[in-house]
Structures are given as structure tokens and as C-alpha cells.
Amino acid sequence: MTKTSSNKNGKISTKEKIFDVSVDLFSKKGFDAVSIREIAREVGIRESSIYNHYPSKETILNVIFQYFKKELTKMRPPEAVNIEKLTPDIFRERVHLTHMLFRTPTMEKIFKIIINEQFKNEKARKIVLHNLIEEPHKFTEKVLDNMNQRGIIRPLDPKIMAVEFQYPIFSLFMEYLLLKSNNLNTEDVETRLKSHVDFFLSVITPEVEK
Amino acid sequence: MTKTSSNKNGKISTKEKIFDVSVDLFSKKGFDAVSIREIAREVGIRESSIYNHYPSKETILNVIFQYFKKELTKMRPPEAVNIEKLTPDIFRERVHLTHMLFRTPTMEKIFKIIINEQFKNEKARKIVLHNLIEEPHKFTEKVLDNMNQRGIIRPLDPKIMAVEFQYPIFSLFMEYLLLKSNNLNTEDVETRLKSHVDFFLSVITPEVEK
DNA sequence: GTCTATAGCTAGATAGAC
DNA sequence: GTCTATCTAGCTATAGAC
Numbered sequence: 001m002t003k004t005s006s007n008k009n010g011k012i013s014t015k016e017k018i019f020d021v022s023v024d025l026f027s028k029k030g031f032d033a034v035s036i037r038e039i040a041r042e043v044g045i046r047e048s049s050i051y052n053h054y055p056s057k058e059t060i061l062n063v064i065f066q067y068f069k070k071e072l073t074k075m076r077p078p079e080a081v082n083i084e085k086l087t088p089d090i091f092r093e094r095v096h097l098t099h100m101l102f103r104t105p106t107m108e109k110i111f112k113i114i115i116n117e118q119f120k121n122e123k124a125r126k127i128v129l130h131n132l133i134e135e136p137h138k139f140t141e142k143v144l145d146n147m148n149q150r151g152i153i154r155p156l157d158p159k160i161m162a163v164e165f166q167y168p169i170f171s172l173f174m175e176y177l178l179l180k181s182n183n184l185n186t187e188d189v190e191t192r193l194k195s196h197v198d199f200f201l202s203v204i205t206p207e208v209e210k
Numbered sequence: 211m212t213k214t215s216s217n218k219n220g221k222i223s224t225k226e227k228i229f230d231v232s233v234d235l236f237s238k239k240g241f242d243a244v245s246i247r248e249i250a251r252e253v254g255i256r257e258s259s260i261y262n263h264y265p266s267k268e269t270i271l272n273v274i275f276q277y278f279k280k281e282l283t284k285m286r287p288p289e290a291v292n293i294e295k296l297t298p299d300i301f302r303e304r305v306h307l308t309h310m311l312f313r314t315p316t317m318e319k320i321f322k323i324i325i326n327e328q329f330k331n332e333k334a335r336k337i338v339l340h341n342l343i344e345e346p347h348k349f350t351e352k353v354l355d356n357m358n359q360r361g362i363i364r365p366l367d368p369k370i371m372a373v374e375f376q377y378p379i380f381s382l383f384m385e386y387l388l389l390k391s392n393n394l395n396t397e398d399v400e401t402r403l404k405s406h407v408d409f410f411l412s413v414i415t416p417e418v419e420k
Numbered sequence: 421g422t423c424t425a426t427a428g429c430t431a432g433a434t435a436g437a438c
Numbered sequence: 439g440t441c442t443a444t445c446t447a448g449c450t451a452t453a454g455a456c
Contacts, residue, residue, distance in 0.1 A: 014421080030330045032242035035449060049422055051451070112329045119322045119391055120240045129388050133381070160405045167406075168377035171343070178339050181329055195370045196377075203413070224439080245431060259440050261433070 015053040017043045019067075020106070022060045027109035030116050031061055061113075065123050068110045072131055075101045076139075083146050088153065088201055090143060091165060094136075095197055102173070112177060137166045144204070153204040165200050172196065225263040227253045229277075230316070232270045237319035240326050241271055271323075275333050278320045282341055285311045286349075293356050298363065298411055300353060301375060304346075305407055312383070322387060347376045354414075363414040375410050382406065 012020075021042045025034040036057055040047040054060045075097050102108050114132075117124035144158035144165075172193050179186045222230075231252045235244040246267055250257040264270045285307050312318050324342075327334035354368035354375075382403050389396045 028330065030240065030242055030327075032240055033330070036451085037449075045421090046423060047450085048424085048452080052421055055451095057450070116326060116329055117240075118388060119326055120238065120243070122392070125388055125392055129385065129392070133385055157405075159402075160409050163378060163382075163402050163406055164374070164409065167381040168373060171377040171380040172373075175339070175343055178328060178335055182332070182335055182339070184339075192369075192373050195367075196373055199370050199374065246433080247431075255439090256441060257432085258434075258442085262439055267432070 014043065014045065014049075018050060018053055018060065019063065023064055023106055023109045023113070026061070026064070027112040027116075031057075031113065031121075061117075061121075062123065064110055064113065065127060068107070068114065069127065069131060071101065071107060076135075083143060084150075086143055086147070088147070088204060091140075091201065092197055094140075095169065095193065098169070098173075108177065112181075115174070133166075133170065137162050140166050147204075152206075154206050156204060161200075161204065164203075168196050169193070224253065224255065224259075228260060228263055228270065229273065233274055233316055233319050233323070236271070236274070237322040237326075241267075241323065241331075271327075271331075272333065274320055274323065275337060278317070278324065279337065279341060281311065281317060286345075293353060294360075296353055296357070298357070298414060301350075301411065302407055304350075305379065305403065308379070308383075318387065322391075325384070343376075343380065347372050350376050357414075362416075364416050366414060371410075371414065374413075378406050379403070 018039060021039050022034070025038060025042065036047045036050050039060075040050055043050075054063070102111060114124045114127050118128045119125070141158045141162035144153070144156075144161050147153045148155060148158060172189055176186050176189050176193075179189060228249060231249050232244070235248060235252065246260050247257045249270075250260050253260075264273070312321060324334045324337050328338050329335070351368045351372035354363070354366075354371050357363045358365060358368060382399055386396050386399045386403075389399060
């Protein structure tokens with residue numbers, strides 16, 4: 001429910017409350033449709049008090065974006081990860097990690113905000129392009145290329161297979177959030193995600209010699 | 211540049227101008243950030259005159275959504291299409307048709323508006339879910355199932371293969387529009403789209419007996 | 421760090437003349 | 439079908455008291 005849950009005193013500061021309320025309202029109504037007044041009302045202070053914590057409405061949005069990027073890096077395997085020892089299980093793990101991260105309400109809401117703003121806000125656009133599309137794609141490509149060289153998967157083009165693995169996941173995740181927003185059943189799309197990963201693994205797995 | 215280019219007199223009516231300008235501004239700034247005043251200024255009339263053509267700002271948006279849905283049906287093969295005679299070429303054709311339709315500036319702009327509004331506007335959300343995701347997916351599934359029964363493709367699960375074909379296209383198309391919005395090169399993503407279709411066809415095509 | 425008060429502006433929509 | 443004029447309401451942000 002909260003950004004960092006609490007500070008060192010176990011209390012949620014006004015600044016954190018403003019952050020949480022903003023994330024919630026922006027994700028539901030869109031940045032432009034939310035007023036400082038509304039945020040203040042929800043937090044329980046006057047609108048002028050907001051400016052003691054954030055110099056502008058735009059700044060609140062940028063802080064939200066920064067938080068999102070920071071959390072994303074937590075999900076990523078550290079640079080030290082030994083790519084030489086990875087097995088195809090990494091693909092299942094990555095999907096699982098992504099699922100876990102975006103199951104936190106705050107990250108789910110910020111994802112919506114970013115999708116909402118992507119065509120009008122350059123920072124949001126760059127997050128989608130760089131952090132949500134390019135980076136996972138490049139990592140997948142690198143891993144597949146390495147597995148190819150080690151001969152533990154079928155000799156398929158890593159450039160193509162990275163698209164085949166990564167791109168459906170992005171669409172499926174967006175569909176998942178849209179269904180949830182409409183209070184519709186998401187079981188079907190979760191099944192599709194599982195089937196997709198299974199199918200991908202079956203395609204890259206070499207035939208067993210008997 | 212215009213909705214229907216012109217009416218029967220070859221002239222663009224004020225109503226059409228309002229439509230075109232609204233599509234343009236909404237796609238660039240988002241619905242909430244555009245004022246009736248701004249639309250009127252761009253059209254060359256006073257804001258009160260807008261209300262002679264559309265009863266509210268919300269109505270303009272809904273008319274835009276209706277137009278989008280109407281154009282989408284044009285792309286779709288008529289119900290009369292003989293599914294029994296389809297060959298795997300249909301997949302290439304569908305991608306081509308989609309590409310053509312969304313290359314028209316108006317459709318591209320409305321697509322952006324819909325993506326922008328999807329989490330805050332139920333009509334936009336339903337268009338994404340129903341017209342952009344579910345409908346193409348179900349059609350692909352039906353076609354694959356029929357080809358399966360006729361034995362002209364490999365015996366793969368149509369439910370899974372429909373995801374494998376359709377979902378990457380949605381992501382790739384969004385990436386394409388984001389890159390264009392950022393004035394970045396789209397060659398790479400277009401190549402990926404082609405490779406994806408080629409790969410998909412190679413997967414479903416049965417091995418040739420020699 | 422919160423408040424009251426307010427400046428300065430913009431919004432969507434309507435009334436009624438022409 | 440366009441205009442001027444205006445209503446009512448909302449907005450971001452600031453000044454300054456406590």
C-alpha cells in the first residue's frame with residue numbers, strides 16, 4: 001500500500017502519503033485529471049501544504065517514475081550473474097519475477113500511469129521503450145546467444161527468438177491489467193502466459209537422443 | 211488528413227474540421243489536456259460554435275471511437291470469406307492489411323488516443339480488449355483450427371499458436387508508434403515484424419516429404 | 421510543516437444577438 | 439451556424455501568519 005511501507009520510525013510521513021495517494025489517483029484518472037486539491041483532500045491536508053514536500057505536480061510524477069525505475073532494477077539479475085551457467089529455466093524464473101514485482105499494487109498502478117502517459121510524456125515513453133521493451137529483450141537475446149554457443153538449445157536465431165519470447169509477455173501483461181480494470185476474469189490470460197512459456201521452452205529445447 | 215477527406219460537395223465541413231483537429235490534439239496532448247477553446251482556435255471558430263456540432267467534449271471523443279471501430283471492420287475479411295480455402299498466406303496478408311490501415315495518419319492518431327485513455331475510459335478499454343486483442347486472436351485461432359483439420363499445417367494447438375502469432379504483433383506495433391513519437395528509427399522494429407511472421411510460418415508449415 | 425487567503429488563470433458550457 | 443458576453447467552477451502556485 002505504501003512506497004516503502006514506512007520510514008525508520010515505522011510511521012508513514014506526509015511525503016510518503018502524498019506519493020501513495022498520487023500514485024493511486026493518477027493511475028485511476030490520469031495525471032491531467034487529478035488536481036493538487038484532490039491529492040491534498042485525500043491526504044488530509046490543504047493544497048498549499050503539498051508544496052512543502054514537492055515543488056510542483058509535475059515533480060510528483062517524476063518522483064513516481066524514478067521509483068518505478070529503481071524497483072525495476074531490483075528485479076533484474078545482478079551484473080555478476082554467471083551467464084555461462086544459465087539454463088533454460090531462467091525464462092520461467094524471469095516471468096515469475098516479473099509477475100511478483102507487478103503484483104505489488106504500487107508497481108501495478110505506476111505501470112498504468114506510464115502506459116497512460118507514454119504518448120504525451122517523453123519520460124514515460126522512454127521508460128516503456130528502454131526499461132520495459134528494449135532491456136528485457138536485449139537480455140533475452142544475450143542469454144539465448146550464449147546458450148546457443150554452449151549448444152544447450154536448438155540452433156535458432158537469438159534475435160528472432162528473443163522477440164518470440166519477450167513480446168507476447170508484454171501484450172499479455174497489458175491485457176491482464178485491462179481485464180482487472182474491467183473486473184473481468186484473468187484466469188484465461190494467465191493460462192495463456194503459462195502456455196506461452198511452455199511452448200517457447202519446447203521450441204528451444206533440443207530433441208532428446210535415445 | 212481528414213476523416214472522410216470531404217463530403218459530397220468536395221468541401222470539408224466545420225464538423226469534419228472539428229473532428230480532424232480533435233483527433234490531432236487529443237493524440238498529442240491527451241483528451242484532458244485539450245480544451246474546447248484550443249480546438250476552436252485551431253478550427254478557426256469560437257468555442258461556443260463547437261456546441262452547434264457536438265453537444266460536449268466527451269461526445270467528440272465518442273464519435274472518434276465510433277469512427278475507429280467502423281474503419282476496423284473495413285479491414286476485416288467479410289463473414290462470407292471462405293475459411294475452407296484459406297492458406298497460410300492469410301497471415302502475411304493480415305499483417306499487411308493492418309499495417310496499411312494504421313499507416314493512415316487518422317487511424318494512427320486514434321490508436322494513440324485509445325492507448326492513452328484505456329485505463330481511465332471504459333469505452334477505450336473495451337476497444338483495446340475486444341477489437342484490438344480478442345477479435346483478431348479469435349479469428350486467428352479459428353483459421354488455425356480449420357487448417358489443422360484440413361491437415362495443411364503441423365498439428366499444433368490453435369489456442370497456443372494464436373497467441374504466438376497475434377500477441378507479438380500488438381507489442382511490435384506499439385513499439386513502432388513509440389519510436390515514431392520519439393523521432394527514432396523504426397527500421398529495426400519493422401524487420402522484427404517481418405522476421406516474426408516468417409518464423410511463425412516456418413513453425414506451422416509441415417516438413418516437405420522428398 | 422501546517423494553515424488561511426488569494427492571485428491569476430483556464431476550463432466547459434449557455435444565452436441570446438445577428 | 440457563427441458571434442459576443444458571461445456564468446460558474448475549477449486549476450496551480452504563492453504570501454505570509456502561526
